[in-house]
Amino acid sequence: MNTAQRIGFQVARLALVLFLVSILVFLALRLTPGDPAILLLGPQAGRDDVAETLAALRVQMGLDQPWPVQYWLWLSDLLRGDFGESVRNGVPVVTLIGAAVPSTIWLIVLSVLVSVPLSIVLGVAAAARRGGILDRAVRGVTTVAIALPGVWFGLLLIILFSVTLRVLPAGGYVDPFTDFGGFLQHMILPVATLSVFLTGVLTRFVFAEATDVLRQDYMRTSAAMGIPARKRLFVYATKNAVLPMITIVGVQIGALVGGAVLVEAVFGLGGLGQLLLSSVLNRDYQVVQGAVLLTTIVVLIVGFLADIAYRLVDPRIAR
Amino acid sequence: MMRNLRALGASRIILIAVSLLILLIAIAPQWFTPWDPAAIDATAILQPPSWAHPLGTDEAGADVLARILYATRLELIIAVGSVLIALLLGIPTGLLAGYGGRVVDGAFSSVASATLAFPLILFAILIVASFGTTPITLVGIIGFLFFPRVFLLVRAQTLAIKQREFVVAVRVTGVGPARTLVRHVLPNAAGPLLTLIPQLMAEAILIETGLSYLGLGVQLPLATWGTILESSKDFYVTAPTYAVVAGLTITVVAALLMWAGELAAESSNPLRRRRLA
Numbered sequence: 001m002n003t004a005q006r007i008g009f010q011v012a013r014l015a016l017v018l019f020l021v022s023i024l025v026f027l028a029l030r031l032t033p034g035d036p037a038i039l040l041l042g043p044q045a046g047r048d049d050v051a052e053t054l055a056a057l058r059v060q061m062g063l064d065q066p067w068p069v070q071y072w073l074w075l076s077d078l079l080r081g082d083f084g085e086s087v088r089n090g091v092p093v094v095t096l097i098g099a100a101v102p103s104t105i106w107l108i109v110l111s112v113l114v115s116v117p118l119s120i121v122l123g124v125a126a127a128a129r130r131g132g133i134l135d136r137a138v139r140g141v142t143t144v145a146i147a148l149p150g151v152w153f154g155l156l157l158i159i160l161f162s163v164t165l166r167v168l169p170a171g172g173y174v175d176p177f178t179d180f181g182g183f184l185q186h187m188i189l190p191v192a193t194l195s196v197f198l199t200g201v202l203t204r205f206v207f208a209e210a211t212d213v214l215r216q217d218y219m220r221t222s223a224a225m226g227i228p229a230r231k232r233l234f235v236y237a238t239k240n241a242v243l244p245m246i247t248i249v250g251v252q253i254g255a256l257v258g259g260a261v262l263v264e265a266v267f268g269l270g271g272l273g274q275l276l277l278s279s280v281l282n283r284d285y286q287v288v289q290g291a292v293l294l295t296t297i298v299v300l301i302v303g304f305l306a307d308i309a310y311r312l313v314d315p316r317i318a319r
Numbered sequence: 320m321m322r323n324l325r326a327l328g329a330s331r332i333i334l335i336a337v338s339l340l341i342l343l344i345a346i347a348p349q350w351f352t353p354w355d356p357a358a359i360d361a362t363a364i365l366q367p368p369s370w371a372h373p374l375g376t377d378e379a380g381a382d383v384l385a386r387i388l389y390a391t392r393l394e395l396i397i398a399v400g401s402v403l404i405a406l407l408l409g410i411p412t413g414l415l416a417g418y419g420g421r422v423v424d425g426a427f428s429s430v431a432s433a434t435l436a437f438p439l440i441l442f443a444i445l446i447v448a449s450f451g452t453t454p455i456t457l458v459g460i461i462g463f464l465f466f467p468r469v470f471l472l473v474r475a476q477t478l479a480i481k482q483r484e485f486v487v488a489v490r491v492t493g494v495g496p497a498r499t500l501v502r503h504v505l506p507n508a509a510g511p512l513l514t515l516i517p518q519l520m521a522e523a524i525l526i527e528t529g530l531s532y533l534g535l536g537v538q539l540p541l542a543t544w545g546t547i548l549e550s551s552k553d554f555y556v557t558a559p560t561y562a563v564v565a566g567l568t569i570t571v572v573a574a575l576l577m578w579a580g581e582l583a584a585e586s587s588n589p590l591r592r593r594r595l596a
Binding site: 139144159291 | 429430432434435438439440441442444445446448449521525528529532533534535548552555556562563565566569570571573574576577578581
């Protein structure tokens with residue numbers, strides 16, 4: 001298979017997976033106990049005089065149709081970009097998500113920018129001195145970093161830096177295009193929280209890859225040729241150890257979004273996490289489902305692009 | 320006996336001892352504390368640590384240590400239960416996908432990658448918000464979300480092992496596919512699974528914590544470390560011990576589980592094996 005065919009295959013697979021995901025979310029939607037029409041009407045639904053309204057609403061929402069037809073109606077709404085409206089305030093779900101997304105994306109992007117270089121240095125350095133103090137320290141610290149519940153670590157940082165030392169804000173979000181300094185100040189703690197987890201995951205990965213690479217023949221040959229250790233390690237070895245990281249960031253993007261949602265809810269950044277949190281508390285399922293579905297689609301597409309990028313960057317796989 | 324212990328290495332002995340202790344706490348928390356975790360005492364709310372209450376009391380005057388100890392059982396049930404579900408779903412499908420033809424493989428692999436693609440916590444929020452949080456929904460949803468990880472591992476191992484000469488030899492002697500898979504292929508996939516299992520248990524605990532923080536934890540009178548963490552979040556300044564201890568427990572137990580996974584990887588991988596001969 002050449003590259004074009006392979007990409008075509010991947011696109012077909014992405015479409016299939018998106019289809020399966022849509023069925024999963026639809027089922028979650030329909031298996032939810034309670035009639036969506038009753039939920040939409042709210043407390044009035046129990047009264048006798050609204051029984052007709054309720055029946056009309058059911059027809060209007062397509063709830064009287066068999067499931068496959070309902071699925072089709074739901075899917076065609078989605079494809080038109082209609083993710084429904086909030087039961088609480090009637091605002092379209094897409095608008096709510098659009099307003100929430102920037103802070104979540106900033107949180108993820110900044111954390112990736114911090115974690116990727118950090119984990120490359122830590123992972124390669126630890127792999128170069130297997131069994132040494134640095135190796136043990138890095139492995140111990142990454143284990144704890146992954147085991148640390150993000151929500152708790154975030155709270156601890158708030159207590160230390162915002163309540164006790166009073167040097168950083170405890171939460172809130174400032175738009176970077178209106179006040180960049182304020183934006184950075186508000187992002188330091190959330191980014192630190194998410195980066196601890198992400199650096200832990202990525203460092204372990206770089207470490208494993210670098211350990212493999214250092215065993216390869218070309219590393220021994222380059223040593224025999226008298227090329228300085230520093231150059232061998234941080235140019236020759238790192239190049240090959242870091243390439244697969246594109247895939248890992250692609251695969252981990254789901255975990256990353258999940259982590260970001262939690263961290264961002266702790267710091268009240270007004271992003272997806274807070275939207276989900278308030279929608280869950282308000283039983284606003286339409287928003288919950290829309291947000292989950294949209295995020296999943298984005299995550300799938302990012303993973304797909306990461307896979308393509310990896311194939312283009314690494315000639316060994318492209319062939 | 321002593322020689323066997325020495326061959327095991329200090330780290331493994333510590334790990335086994337701690338695991339047994341945690342198991343004992345889960346089985347019989349009343350042996351470790353005289354307090355009832357649900358006992359309310361309005362005269363003793365948010366007290367600092369004392370001889371009577373080693374970790375102080377919470378906002379209802381209950382002993383914090385007792386709450387943590389009594390929550391161990393449910394936390395373990397959630398961690399172990401969800402991994403069991405993942406194994407039940409992942410092992411048979413993984414074996415079939417690795418051993419069967421391309422069609423079977425394609426079908427199972429697509430479902431697995433669809434599940435893997437879901438941002439775990441978001442899907443858990445969706446399900447738990449819709450169906451309510453009971454230990455059963457938690458175990459079911461986390462187990463289902465973990466299934467692709469088990470599936471991918473078993474599938475890869477099966478693909479690698481089925482080419483080996485001994486498997487071919489077994490099949491030539493007329494042993495059926497089911498028996499070949501269960502008796503000869505599966506045992507060879509056990510090593511990597513032993514590494515994955517404790518790590519998944521750690522993740523289950525962390526996911527449960529995240530959901531609890533969002534208010535989607537199990538409902539009272541049930542309690543987990545996650546719900547204790549959530550209930551203590553307003554008391555970081557007034558009762559720091561209470562606020563810190565749940566998070567610390569989760570971190571330590573999750574780190575121990577990750578560590579156990581690493582030790583399992585070391586003993587099952589001959590390249591990394593050092594002490595265990």
